[in-house]
Amino acid sequence: MEFLMSEANEDKTSGDFREMGLRLAQEVISFLKKKMDRVSRSESIMEPYLRYLHTYVSISGPHLGYLYSSNSLFNSGMWLLKKLKGTRCIHQLMFTDDPNLQNTFLYKLCERKTLENFRHIVLLSSPQDGYVPYHSARIELCHAASMDHSKKGRLFLQMLNNCLDQLRAPTSEHRLFLRCDVNFDTSAYGRNLNTIIGRAAHIEFLESDVFAKFIMWSFRELFC
Template identity: 70%
Template sequence: MGQRLAQEVVSFVKRKMDKVSRHGTLRNIKLSFVGHSIGNVIIRTALAESSMEPYLRYLHTYVSISGPHLGYLYSSNSLFNSGLWILKKFKGTQCIHQLTLTDDPDLQNTFFYKLCKQKTLDNFQNIILLSSPQDGYVPYHSARIELCQGASWDYSKKGKVFLEMLNECLDQIRGPSEGRVFMRCDVNFDTSNQGRNLNTIIGRAAHIEFLETDIFARFIMWSFPELFR
């Protein structure tokens, strides 16, 4: 899916450039991306495609909405983890194995480890990571690209690999891009009207609320309009 997105982006930019070359001049090109959940993984995979390389210098703003940037290592949601285990056991879905870093016996050969090694965040001028402590579908630390307590006390290879992935991402965010804006933003949803049900218990309600409520998005756009121009 990352390759397909890269092809669509390249095709779109080429059409724009071709149209402008015939009818006028193009002052500036800005490529911005907004991703929700696993969509963020697809975006970063697309940016790692060789076909995107000539266009990386146009990257502008990246808004990540509850994206599992570090996979599902150290997920604290036991109910959700049980569901993932069942899916891996009986469905064998590649995506689930990739998210849980079980797609290869060697953690350093897994999809997510290799993705973090790619410079997918290096060229953005602005990076906004939106997360919610109520969201049980994506580990909080993974959405925020930060250290978690479980990893800080883990001296096994798993802990070492996690720290490598984390530092690779943070090094890209702290990269040489001049004037870069980086923000971590927490969103707390009012789910009291939904009562106590399976969605609120497993944290799905907040994960979906990101798509159904746009107040937080409008607030960011109003507060930081320069990031979206």
């Protein structure tokens, strides 16, 4: 197997997710064909190729944002970054990019039919990862949300159900949906700030490829 690593968003990870998605889509299309028409939206760029999408693998991705994050230290850090830098993607992850939650980027994204374009979906998560809420990486309900009967709780359930409905959408072929937990041995790091706030496990996802190789060789049909 051969893999290509995206370079479109290197050193550009603090902007708007829409812009990052556009750059990624342009990079993918430029790989598939030498010339492309100039367009302004990643959705229209990818439209002709949606039927070829095969397997979507998410490595601890915050699909439902940072609502109901239980990591108080990390939440404080995110709040501080939002105040000091005000980067667009942090506002989007924390649902503060619009006063109306229903107009926020992630809420709108969950309404779009995106996941159902893939034949197979694999979600990798780790309970040790304190950077991404466990339920957000797994696209599932958390206890805090189930006990929240406010408008925020209802809108979160709508987001969750919109995502799950895509996974249950009818398809002409069998769709495989996997939630895979990864448990890292972080004892070698000792007790320090990285392990306390959950950064060590999150970095392991980026630096270690053992778990990815295991999934690829255990479920080869997902990648062929």
